[in-house]
Amino acid sequence: MNTIEVPQLLSKKLYRKLVFKPDGLTIEKPNSFTPTNFVYINNIAAQNMLAFRYGITWTRGYKFVFGRQYFVEIRNDEESVCRIKLGSYYGIRKDLYGQLWNDIIHQLWKNYFVNIYNYYYDLYKIHQTFELCGISFHFDGIGWDTQNILTWDEIAISSYYHYYMIYNRHNKAQRKSRSFANDWNAVILQVLLKEIVKERNVLQS
Numbered sequence: 001m002n003t004i005e006v007p008q009l010l011s012k013k014l015y016r017k018l019v020f021k022p023d024g025l026t027i028e029k030p031n032s033f034t035p036t037n038f039v040y041i042n043n044i045a046a047q048n049m050l051a052f053r054y055g056i057t058w059t060r061g062y063k064f065v066f067g068r069q070y071f072v073e074i075r076n077d078e079e080s081v082c083r084i085k086l087g088s089y090y091g092i093r094k095d096l097y098g099q100l101w102n103d104i105i106h107q108l109w110k111n112y113f114v115n116i117y118n119y120y121y122d123l124y125k126i127h128q129t130f131e132l133c134g135i136s137f138h139f140d141g142i143g144w145d146t147q148n149i150l151t152w153d154e155i156a157i158s159s160y161y162h163y164y165m166i167y168n169r170h171n172k173a174q175r176k177s178r179s180f181a182n183d184w185n186a187v188i189l190q191v192l193l194k195e196i197v198k199e200r201n202v203l204q205s
Contacts, residue, residue: 002111004103006086009093018084020107022046025074027084048076049112054105055162055181059089066090070101072108075184109187117188124196133178133189135166142166142193144176152200157193164190 002020007013017038019026024045028038052074059067067089074082084104086097120137123130127139136143141151156169164186167175178186 002107004100004107006100007093007096009087009089016041016084018104018107020111022111024048025108025112027082042082044074044076044082046112046115048078049074050077050116051075051184052108052113053181053184053186054101055179057181059087068094070097071181072101072104074108113185113188116185117191120188120192121195124192132192133183133185135176135178135189135193147174147176150174152196153204155193155197157190157197159190166193 004018004020005014006016006018008015014030017028019028024043024047026040026044027042029041031037031039052072054070054072057069057071058065059069067087070086070088072084074084076082086093086101088094088097120130120132124137129139130137134144138149141149142155143149150168154168154170156167158165158167162181163177163179165175165177178189180186183189
């Protein structure tokens with residue numbers, strides 16, 4: 001069991017506690033009457049988690065940005081979404097909240113979503129057709145929208161902080177971007193494609 005504690009923005013008092021257990025994620029807050037006790041505000045079973053995404057949004061004033069909000073969203077099999085938010089303003093707790101945000105993403109991956117990655121990787125290994133994050137996987141390669149299928153030796157990936165680009169290494173006009181903040185399970189797709197392309201390159205070398 002792993003626990004992440006989030007302090008309030010302007011004090012050392014606890015704001016939220018996230019408990020990552022094998023059977024699911026529990027989000028708690030201190031009881032207002034008995035601060036040493038906690039009350040559940042969300043409970044998501046591991047078997048019901050289908051997708052997640054994460055990112056940073058900016059809070060803008062008239063002339064400048066004065067805050068940022070780190071967020072993580074988890075979608076379950078009933079299409080409801082749990083949103084975890086850490087808001088920093090005027091630089092207060094910016095670094096701490098950024099680190100906690102990274103820790104939450106890491107714990108979600110390690111405890112739950114690596115299993116979904118393994119599920120799709122197993123489908124690929126048995127040459128099963130499937131779709132992930134808007135990308136169709138076939139025996140010969142991948143495709144999207146009305147584009148022709150990119151064979152595995154044509155696929156290249158360029159990764160950036162907020163998104164990545166999938167494209168044809170011989171024709172960069174044939175490309176598709178995926179955003180970690182907007183596209184559900186974009187990170188699972190990224191890891192899966194990188195692993196498959198790496199394996200194919202090894203086989204061809």
